[in-house]
Amino acid sequence: MKKITLTSNFIVYDSPTELSEEDQQLMNQAVTARKKAYAPYSNFSVGAAVLLDNKEVVLGNNQENAAYPSGLCAERVAIYSSGANYPDATILKIAISASSSTKNVNEPVAPCGACRQTIAEYEIKQEQPISILFMGETGKVIQTDSLENLLPLGFDKSFL
Numbered sequence: 001m002k003k004i005t006l007t008s009n010f011i012v013y014d015s016p017t018e019l020s021e022e023d024q025q026l027m028n029q030a031v032t033a034r035k036k037a038y039a040p041y042s043n044f045s046v047g048a049a050v051l052l053d054n055k056e057v058v059l060g061n062n063q064e065n066a067a068y069p070s071g072l073c074a075e076r077v078a079i080y081s082s083g084a085n086y087p088d089a090t091i092l093k094i095a096i097s098a099s100s101s102t103k104n105v106n107e108p109v110a111p112c113g114a115c116r117q118t119i120a121e122y123e124i125k126q127e128q129p130i131s132i133l134f135m136g137e138t139g140k141v142i143q144t145d146s147l148e149n150l151l152p153l154g155f156d157k158s159f160l
């Protein structure tokens, strides 16, 4: 047997004002998207902004449903919308912002497992990593250069 230790690389910014101009703009667009979320059941709104290599920005937000599992997270709305509308474009970055109407979300909110799996699929499809930035409503921003940092030992097409 052997013991393996995996490492993940992140940058933690104290505030979005520390981001590059491009990343700040993308995060602002995620916030704009977040404000249009349809989240009447959780009161937890998430917005995502995807930057493509053709300079287009595709927005998404969580869309909830009375039949709870029928809803979809912001990240997947944005990523699948990118795939549907710009199938040949490369996704460079995704910025994510989350807030709640019942509490102050001041810690970075990381994408859920299903959204990580979705982002992983697109990294593999395009053979290029995707930069991921995530935050709450206020406070720190976490940035990582690839989904691999969020999903070690993932499931992919090589198993099929």
Ligand code: THU
Pocket (backbone or CB within 6 Å): 039, 042, 044, 045, 046, 061, 062, 063, 064, 071, 072, 073, 074, 075, 110, 111, 112, 115
């Ligand atoms: N949600 C997202 O939009 N993205 C995530 O990565 C985690 C959770 C949404 C789903 C649901 O509408 C609400 O947040 C509460 O789980």
